[in-house]
Amino acid sequence: MNAEQSLVSGTAIVVGVVGNQPDEVLLQAANFASHFNAELVFATVDMTRYTVAEAPDGSVSAFPIDPDAAELTHEEFDPELASRVKDILDGIDVKWSLRALAGDPAHELSRLAERLDAALIVVGTRHEGFSGGLREFFTGSVAVHLAHRQHRPVVVIPLSPLPHGSHLPWGHS
């Protein structure tokens, strides 16, 4: 079966996937999926392109933002990332599929969740990138946007948590 083509028939859980994300996010997502008897839909979002067409299963065709490279193509899931997902999920009894999206990450994950009527959206916190300051952190945080821009529950998997008492990056300095 080509995982990228499969349609979700029952409950879906959408998972935002990025290349350097710890395995923990995928494993926790699989744990939620097995308790919900749901299919996991792993989605990447290409921020250098924008969606122009969308299939019923949520897969998309996109244009590059760069006008010199203006060619409409079907978004493909990064093969290296796909094989990593496969390795991590190997031996776990959960149905899963992949979607390659394009555009603003929070917006596109939210649209996919809407299309699949997903029960939950799972994302990791960012494990780098506090150094840019509060505003940059905030406007770039997919989790924060999902929590304020759409209505489905967002499962945030904390990555490299700071101990209580240590200052958050936007804390008083």
Place this chain on the structure above:
Amino acid sequence: MNSQHRPKVIVGVARRQSDVVVTTAIDLARHFGADLVCASVNEGGHMVGESADGSVTSMSFNPDLVDEVEETFNGDLKKNLDRILDGAGVEWSVRALAGDPAHAISHLADTIDATMIVVGTREESMRGNLHEFFNGSVAVHLAHNQHRPVVVVPLAPVPFGHALAWDEG
């Protein structure tokens, strides 16, 4: 199964909070075969003692109130939970905590080895500016200061393309 060994889902509750936070927590608890632990936090005190089930004794920050007291769960809040949880098909209990909300909930999660923590976002009127929002957001603190999954229940979401409170100024 003995309730002590069933998984636990913690949900942060407060007065005037939308019911959807607790109903979402019920849904999660059912799917995980878990008991629901509804935790409220009194920010006007600090914890001085704790029992095995996570109940706490606290002292007020008010220097005129020097007695150590057992935190008690707000009566109206309890009534509201009775209304939502009655017949919901999950075992549930309440805990009255004290101190910084994110810290207190995270501490309870460690004490009872919770599977996850469910919290709501703050409603629009409470969002304020970016700094106030961030420093007051229990969800954001939980997502960065402890390691258990945090389920954030969006309250009054603002559609994409519309400004959030902190987008202005």
